[in-house]
Amino acid sequence: MALVSAKDMLNKARAGKYAVGQFNINNLEWTKAILLTAQELQSPVILGVSEGAGKYMCGYKTVVGMVKGMIEELNITVPVALHLDHGTFEGAKKCINAGFSSIMFDGSHLPFEENVAKTTALVNTCDVLGISLEAEVGAIGGEEDGVIGKGECADPEECKTVADLGVTMLAAGIGNIHGAYPENWEGLSFTTLDAINKRVNEGRETPMPLVLHGGTGIPDDQIKKAISLGVAKINVNTECQWAFQEATRKYIEEGKDKQGKGFDPRKLLAPGFEAIKAKVAEKMTLFGSVGKAND
Ligand code: 13P
Numbered sequence: 001m002a003l004v005s006a007k008d009m010l011n012k013a014r015a016g017k018y019a020v021g022q023f024n025i026n027n028l029e030w031t032k033a034i035l036l037t038a039q040e041l042q043s044p045v046i047l048g049v050s051e052g053a054g055k056y057m058c059g060y061k062t063v064v065g066m067v068k069g070m071i072e073e074l075n076i077t078v079p080v081a082l083h084l085d086h087g088t089f090e091g092a093k094k095c096i097n098a099g100f101s102s103i104m105f106d107g108s109h110l111p112f113e114e115n116v117a118k119t120t121a122l123v124n125t126c127d128v129l130g131i132s133l134e135a136e137v138g139a140i141g142g143e144e145d146g147v148i149g150k151g152e153c154a155d156p157e158e159c160k161t162v163a164d165l166g167v168t169m170l171a172a173g174i175g176n177i178h179g180a181y182p183e184n185w186e187g188l189s190f191t192t193l194d195a196i197n198k199r200v201n202e203g204r205e206t207p208m209p210l211v212l213h214g215g216t217g218i219p220d221d222q223i224k225k226a227i228s229l230g231v232a233k234i235n236v237n238t239e240c241q242w243a244f245q246e247a248t249r250k251y252i253e254e255g256k257d258k259q260g261k262g263f264d265p266r267k268l269l270a271p272g273f274e275a276i277k278a279k280v281a282e283k284m285t286l287f288g289s290v291g292k293a294n295d
Pocket of ligand 1: 180212215216
């Protein structure tokens with residue numbers, strides 16, 4: 001199957017009250033592990049590529065070539081979207097030209113008017129090309145005395161304005177943070193999520209799929225509650241990195257790289273690869289996307 005826009009899979013997830021995972025990729029092993037797991041579990045999937053990871057993997061064209069090649073050679077038939085994660089305006093244009101099927105433009109740190117103007121420009125381009133577009137609304141609050149205990153929360157009015165520009169999905173802070181959550185984290189703000197979900201969907205025929213960034217370390221019950229309040233896409237990155245790290249560390253600490261041909265990179269990277277597969281399977285099960293490939 002060719003790469004697809006994330007629009008259909010997210011609208012179906014939103015309607016069916018489950019979420020599609022966005023798993024960030026870093027290299028061939030990561031990509032293969034995620035694609036094979038999605039196929040085995042018959043789950044739609046979104047491969048996330050940050051600008052940094054895109055550069056590391058030798059540019060967006062290399063990424064598109066690798067992902068398309070794998071889909072064909074591994075006989076992947078489930079829906080796969082290749083998505084730019086936290087893109088700049090320039091990065092978004094580059095990914096569109098390189099053949100990505102989905103884009104996130106993150107104008108959340110820009111003045112609101114500039115975020116709106118740049119998101120609008122991309123809405124038009126993506127519409128014409130059939131590419132899905134994620135926007136992010138700026139966040140308020142969060143840091144106190146240099147300690148981020150709460151995470152940041154978006155303003156429902158700003159969310160409404162950006163949602164109405166015609167984006168496919170909307171990321172808005174509800175107390176979520178990338179990476180590990182601090183000890184004093186107060187959890188997701190469901191009051192904020194509920195307010196955003198209600199305001200954004202006023203007057204809409206198809207409910208807007210909301211995006212939850214910072215999926216690593218959010219307790220299962222909070223994930224489920226977020227899905228019940230309109231979250232249809234959940235991003236996970238750090239947890240896969242930890243899984244890979246732990247498995248690789250164990251292999252080396254057990255001296256397996258020194259036994260026989262254990263130094264062969266295909267053997268050395270195998271435990272990490274299997275650990276990513278297990279982590280992705282765990283998340284797809286939690287998010288409820290297993291078996292939804294042909295929804
Ligand atoms: P984590 O690294 O916290 O899982 O966040 C991933 C993410 O939101 C990517 O955009």
